[in-house]
Amino acid sequence: MKAIIIGYGKMGREIEKILAERGHEVVLVVDADNSAELNAANLARADVAIEFTTPATACANIRTCLEHGTAVVSGTTGWTERLPEMQALCRQRGGAFFYASNYCLGVNLLFRLNRQLAAMIDRVGGYEVRIGETHHTQKKDAPSGTAITLAEGIIDNLSAKRSWVNYAPGVEQAAHRVASPAEVAPDQIEIDSRREGMVPGIHTVTYESEDDILELSHTIKNRRTLALGAVIAAEFLCGKRGVFGMDDLLQ
Structure with missing residues (x-):
């Protein structure tokens, strides 16, 4: 699996470690200082994007992924009043979107x-x-x-x-x-x-x-459990279309 990490804080770094441990490739890491690199050309290189950023930026990041046909997993909280909007966009574009408020x-x-x-x-x-x-x-x-x-x-x-x-x-x-x-x-x-x-x-x-x-x-004893869940969600999402959450993964 080829992945883009959006957000390179503590969660992003933990996700990067687990992707490597599970044999996946990180093709791009996007953070505040290189946000312009989240573009069509780079998204085309990835099977999935994993997004853990801020309430102010999450919606735009998810929209960019969906509009360019890249599956996206998001764990950012604090913006979910707009979650139905992103779910509707995913269905409209025939994309793949996985959201959970907690991946443990x-x-x-x-x-x-x-x-x-x-x-x-x-x-x-x-x-x-x-x-x-x-x-x-x-x-x-x-x-x-x-x-x-x-x-x-x-x-x-x-x-x-x-x-x-x-x-x-x-x-x-x-x-x-x-x-x-x-x-x-x-x-x-x-x-x-x-x-x-x-x-x-x-x-x-x-x-x-x-x-x-x-x-x-x-x-929760450490962030690793959250990062592992997000990577497993990304593995689950690859090759699918539709809107998913942890209930779908657990079933």
Whole structure:
């Protein structure tokens, strides 16, 4: 497989290592200082592009790949209000696009367990739910894409919840911000976002009743698991057409 890496931060470097370990070729690395090299001629050299950049640049990067017929895997979070637009472009162009908010296998198992638990709680009642997420201080946006996916899974299966809000002390780029947990309405899910040290990622879904507390929790130990998942997604995507996610890969 010939790959282009778009975004050469810590994730991009880890992806580069894993591509080499698995016998793939990196034909181009694109970062902020050479973004003009993401063009038709270079994209034609690649089977797939793997994109981990910023919310401000992800959509344009994905569009460029799709418009030039190159399959693209993206793991950038914080821009997903435009995800349906990119999925529609992929279908229109007959391209291939894979998106996940988190490429860790354990996290995607958590997503499935989360949906199942929300449905069971909906049947028995009596529990309030909240989500906590902690990441390293270099992650500027909040909440994490993983936390949003967890919240959406709950909303789809728990009739008492209709939306989510974010409590993110000290984080400037927080979406749907509330000043304190006290402002969370009964039909909203509170996502508490924290930025501490070099934490790769901790996510916890907590259900609490008057009598007990039930939690689902996942901790990422290092970025390698995320990079490996993204490379496996790229291998899966090669030769396909359509819009895909981790559920398609796991099945």
